[in-house]
Amino acid sequence: MQWNTMMVMAIALSANLFFAPAFSAEKAPAKETVKEAAKAPAAAAKKAGGQQVKSEAASATATAKAAKAYAQVSAELYPKAKQEGNLIVYSVWDVEHLRVITEAFMKRYPGIKATFWQGRNPEIVTRALTEFQGGQASFDVVLSDNAPPVIRAAGGIMDYNTVQRDVLYLHDPNMATVSLQIQALAFNTKKIKPADLPKSWEEVASPKYKGMIALDDPMRAGPLSSMLSGLKTQWKDDARFNNFLRNLKALGVPVHKSTSAMFRLVISGEYAICMPALLHDVMEEMHKGTPVGYVKTVPPVVFPRQAGIYAKSPNPNAAKLFAEWLISDEGQKTTDSIGRETSRNDFKSKTSIESAYGKNMKPLPVIDQFFLEDPKAWLDKFVKPIWEG
C-alpha cells in the first residue's frame, strides 16, 4: 500500500473518530417523530404514513389496474435503473432466498447487478444507521420485517408509495409491503387432542394450559409482542388487554427468545402448544409429516415485510424497480417459490391466509406505528408494568 494512501486512510479514520458526533445534526426530524409517537401514538402513526389494511380479496379490476400500473412504472424506471447499473440489498432473509430473488430480478432486468448483505434485524439496523449517520450512500433497499420501520423512524428511509397499492393486504404509503409474516397458534398433535385446544389467543391464558405452553418472550421485539400489539389495536379495551397479560403471566410458563428454537421444542414434545409459531414453518413441518398442526379458528397475526428504500440510496430507480417487481405477479411467484408468504390479496398460494384458514378468516394485522417504530417504548408503556411489575 502506498504511503500517501495510508496517510489518507489515517486522516479519514481520525476524522471519523473525532467528527462522528457531528453527523447527529441531520437526524433531528427522526427524534421528533419518535418523541411524538411516545406521546400520541395514533397521531404519529398517521404522520409517518401508517398501515392500511385491505382484508377483502382484490377485485379483477384492481388486479388489472395493478398490472397496468406496474408495466408503466417498470417501463419508466428500467432505463434509469439500467443506467445506475447496481442494486444493493440489506436483508434478514436467508442467503439462498436472497440469491433466488436477486437472480430472478437480474434475469427480468438485465444490466442491473444486484448484490446483497444478510444479517439479523439488530445488525441491519445498526449497520444501516451507522452508515446513514456517516453520510454513506452504501445501499439501496432494506428488505426485512422489524428493521425498515425502525430505520424510517430515524430518518433513514426515503418515502415511496407503490403503484400497486390496491392489491396489497397491508399497505404502507411510505414503504412497499412485499411479503407478510404470518403467525399461527401451533401445537404438537401427539401431546394435545384437538378438542382440548384453545379456541382463541385469549383462551391460551386459561390456567388449564399451565405447563403445556411455550411462550415467546413478550419483552422482546418478537412475534408475541407484535401479537400483543395487534390484539391491543383490535380490542381497543385496555382492561381486557391488561387482564389477558396478567393471566398469561400467572401461567408462570417459560419464555423463549428464539421462536424457531421454541417451535423445535414443541415438536420434540417438551411443550404441547406454541405461542406463536410462524405459519410457513408449521406448514413446512406438516408437509414433512411432523406431528404438528395449527388452530384454524385462531386468527393469524399478520406482520408486514417491507422493502424500504434507503434515504441516501445511490441507485434509487433500481431500488424502486426492485420494490415494484417484488409486488408484481412475477415477484410474488418468486417469493412464493422460496416458501415466503406473499403480500397481495389476489395471489393464491399454500401459505396465503385464505388457503390456510378459509375465506372468512379475519386476521390480526400489526399496524400500530408506535409499536413498529419503537417497540421498546411501546413495551415499556403497555406490557412491562404488568409483565415485570
Next chain:
Amino acid sequence: MTWKANRLALRQGSLFPLCASTVAGIVIITPVLVIMWRSFTSGKMGFTVDLNVTNYLRVFADKDIWPMLNNSLVYAGGSALLGTGLGGLLAWIVARTNTPGKGLVELMPLYPLLMPPIMKNIAWILLLAPKSGILNGMLEQFLGITYPVFNAFSMAGMIWTFGIACVPLGYLFLLPVFLSFDPSLEESAYIAGSRPVHTMLKITFPLALPAFISAFVLNFLRALRSFETPVLQGTPGNIKVFVSRVYDSMALEFNTGLATAYSVVLVILSIITLYFYVRATRFSERYATITGKGYRVRVIDIGPWKYVTFAAVCLYFLAGIAIPFVVLIVVSIIPYFDYETFMTFPSHMGLNNYRTVLRHASFLNGLRNSVLLSVVIAVVTVFVGIVMAFTIHRTRAVGTKIFEFIGTLPLAFPPLVLSVGLVIIFVGTPLYNSLWALGLGLFVAYFPYAFRNASGAIVNIHKELDEAAWVHGARWRHVFFKVTLPILKPAVGGALFYIFIEAIRNVDVAVLLTAPGLEYGPVTLFEYFRVGQWAEAAAGGVIYLIILIVAVSVAKFAFKMKFSL
C-alpha cells in the same frame, strides 16, 4: 524515572517490540475507545445527544442487574472452573503420565474444539431437556424414573454445556507448561521423600498457576459475554444473565450507547479479574519452570491408574464431542426429533436435510475466503501476541503492564458491540467493505486469545535464558527468535490451531464488516443455527465437522503436523 528507564531500554534494543506492541495496542484500543465514547451519548440509533451520562444512570439505576450479575458470575465462574480444571487435568494426563495410546490420547481433548458451541447447546438440549430429553426418556423407559433427573434449562445444565466447551482452551494453555517442565523441581521433592501425588499437588500444579489463571480468565470472560447458552438454556429456565441486557439494548432499543454502558460493567469485571492475574504473576520468576539448566519431560509411571486416566480422557471425548455428535447425526437423518422417533431411528432414516444443505450454492463458496483469512489472522495474532507478551515480561521498558489490560480488553465486549466500534471507525474510509476491515476486525476480536496464551506461557520461561543472551550483547531479535520463540513452540502451535478454528467459523464479528456480495465463511451453514432450523443445522454441522476432523487428522497423521505437542 519512567522515561529514563524507557530510554535505557530502547538503547538496549527493545525498540521494535515496544513499537510493535504500541501499534497493536492502538489498533486494539481504538474500537474500544470508540464504543466507550458512544456510551457517553444518549438517544437511539439515528439521532444522538453527545456527552452525557444518561446511559450510566440507567445502568446503575437498573435494579434487575444485580440478580443478573449474580447469575452471570455463577455461570461464568462455574463454566471456567469446570473447563479450565478439566482441561488442566487432561493436559497433565497427556504430558506427564504413562497413559496408554499416546497418539490418540493427545488429540482426543482437542477434537471437541471443532464443534461450534451452538451445536453443543442444541445437542445437550436434546439430551437433557426435562420432558423430551433423551437421557430423561431413557431413565423413564429403562429404570422407571419419571422425575426429570436432568434439566438442560437450569444453571447446572448451562455450566455443564459451556464448561465442557471450555476444556480445549484450558488443555491448550496448560499442555505446553506440563511439557516444558524443569525436572529438577520435581526431583528435589522426590529426593526429599515426597510421594508422586503430593509432588503433583504441591509442586507441579502450583507452578502451572499462571497458565491456569490465564486460561481461567479467558474462559471466564468468554462465558460472561456468551449469549447462545443463556438464550437457549437460561431463558426457558428463567435464568437471566447480565449479557442479555446488552443484547436487549441492541436488539430491542437499537441503542449502542446503552449497550456499551452495560458492557462497561463487563469491562470492570474483566479489569478486576486481570488485576488478580497480574498480582498473582508479579513475581514471575516464581513460576519459571523452564530454566537454563535444560529440561526434558519426566513421564510418571502411575501404575494401574494409567487405565483410569485413559478412561478419563475417553470419557471427556465422549461427553465433549462423541455423544453430542452422534445425537446430531441421528437428528439430521430422522424426519423430526422426539424421543420415540429418536429411539426407533433406523426405521425412520432419510437424507433430505443433507440434500437441502448441499443444494445451497453458498455452502462452499465462502469457504475459500474464510480459510485464507483465518490462516492469516491466526499467524498475525499469534506473532503479535507473543511480541506483546515479550515486551511486558522480557524487555526492560517500564509501564508495559498496561498492555496486559489493553491486550485483553476486546474480550470484555460482546461481539456485536465490538463490531459496531469497528464499523464506526471504518465507515467512510477506503477500508470499509474490504477484506482489510474484516481482517482487522478479526485481529482485534482474537488478539486476546493469542496474547493471553503467550503471556501465560512466557511467564514459565526463566528470565536467565534471555538474560544470558542479553549479557552476550544479543539484540532483541536474537533473543526473541533464537531463545523465546523456539521455547514457546508448543504454545504457538496450540494458539494457531485454536484461533484458526475459531476464526473460520466466526459470524458475530464478521457479519457487520462483510461487504455486500462478499461471501465469507460457511454462512449458509451457520445461518441454520441462527434461524433455529435444527435438523438442517445438524446436517450442515455434521458435514462441517467431518471436513474439519478429516483435515485435522490428515494434518496430524499424514503430514506429522503438531498442533500442541
